[in-house]
Structures are given as C-alpha cells and as structure tokens.
Amino acid sequence: MRFRHCPSLIAASVQFTAAANITILGPGDLHQxxxxxxxxxxxxxxxxxxxxxxxxxxxxLPPNNRGIDTDEDDEFLLQCMMMACDTMSIAAEGMNEDNENHMNSVYASLVTYEWLVEQGARGLRAIGTRPALTLEDIAGRDGGENEVSLAKRNCFVL
Structure with missing residues (x-):
C-alpha cells in the first residue's frame, strides 16, 4: 500500500499549526x-x-500638535505601520502633550535608512513562538468573565 500526500491536508495542517501559535518578536537589525x-x-x-x-x-508624530486618528486622518499611517510591524520596531504617538523628544524629531521626507541606523532604530525578528490563548484560557486567567466581555476583549487581541 502506497501512501499519497494530499496537498490540501498538508496545507490545512500547516495553517492550523500557524493559527495555534503566536510568533514572538524581538529586536534585530533594521534592514534597508x-x-x-x-x-x-x-x-x-x-x-x-x-x-x-x-x-x-x-x-x-503627526503634524499640527494633534493626536493620532487611525479612523480618519491617519488611516494610511496605520496601513504603513501594519505593513512593517513584523519587521521594524515602530509606534505612533500623538503630540497632545509636551515631550522633549518631539523637539528632536525630523520630517519623514528627510529621513534615510542611514539616519535611522545612526539614531539607533531597530528591526524586529522572530525569536520564538507560544501557543495562542483561547477564550477558556483568558476566562481562567481573569477569573471567569462572561462570554460577552470575553468576546469584546478578544476583538482587541492581535
């Protein structure tokens, strides 16, 4: 009897395994x-x-001393960040509060890869995996919340 591998079963197995694990990212070199x-x-x-x-x-940082609004003005910023978030350590910060670092910021149009590296910008790389949490895991950890609050909370877990 010969065994034949079914590509769709192998693909389903790989997808299930990938979905059951979360990749843990750590600092790495920033690639150009x-x-x-x-x-x-x-x-x-x-x-x-x-x-x-x-x-x-x-x-x-956004212009004009305003906050970040990913639903309107900054929706494309969010898309750019999502594109790079697994390979580059990035964050967005509103300018609603005074911060001495804001004075040292540079227009993105003037920034180069070399400038980022000189300033200490880091990339991200996979350093491991861990099993994804299930609703039951979260309920056990949080003391048995009801299903509605668990579902709402799960929407915000990436």
Whole structure:
C-alpha cells in the first residue's frame, strides 16, 4: 500500500499549526529594504509626519500638535505601520502633550535608512513562538468573565 500526500491536508495542517501559535518578536537589525519601504509608504500619505527614535523604536508624530486618528486622518499611517510591524520596531504617538523628544524629531521626507541606523532604530525578528490563548484560557486567567466581555476583549487581541 502506497501512501499519497494530499496537498490540501498538508496545507490545512500547516495553517492550523500557524493559527495555534503566536510568533514572538524581538529586536534585530533594521534592514534597508524594510526601512525604505516604510518611509516610502509614510511619505506617500501626503501628510508631513515627523520621526524620532526612542530606545530603538521609530516613533511617528503627526503634524499640527494633534493626536493620532487611525479612523480618519491617519488611516494610511496605520496601513504603513501594519505593513512593517513584523519587521521594524515602530509606534505612533500623538503630540497632545509636551515631550522633549518631539523637539528632536525630523520630517519623514528627510529621513534615510542611514539616519535611522545612526539614531539607533531597530528591526524586529522572530525569536520564538507560544501557543495562542483561547477564550477558556483568558476566562481562567481573569477569573471567569462572561462570554460577552470575553468576546469584546478578544476583538482587541492581535
């Protein structure tokens, strides 16, 4: 009797395994193609964002001393960040409060890969995996919340 591998079963097994695990990211080197793609995307939004580096994280600031609004003004910023979030350490920060780092920020249109590296910007790399939490795991950890609150909470877990 010969065994034949069914490609769809193998693919389903791989997808199930991938869905059952969460990749843990850690600091790594920032690669030029990642940085260039992110900067191109950011500058293509047409909004004059500013950048600074804090503890290896590239921080994006909006113009005009405003907060971040990913539902309207900054929806394309969110798309750029989602594109690079598994390979580059990035965050967005509103300018509603005074922060001395804001004074050292630079317009994204002037930023290069070399500048990012000189300032200490970091990339991200996979350093391990762990099983994804189930609703039962969360309920056990949180003391048995009801299903509605668990479902709402699960919507915010990436």
């Amino acid at each position: 193609d990642v940085a260039d793609s992110f900067l191109f995307c950011l500058n293509a939004t047409g909004i004059y964002y500013r950048l600074y580096i804090d503890a290896g994280i590239t921080i994006v």
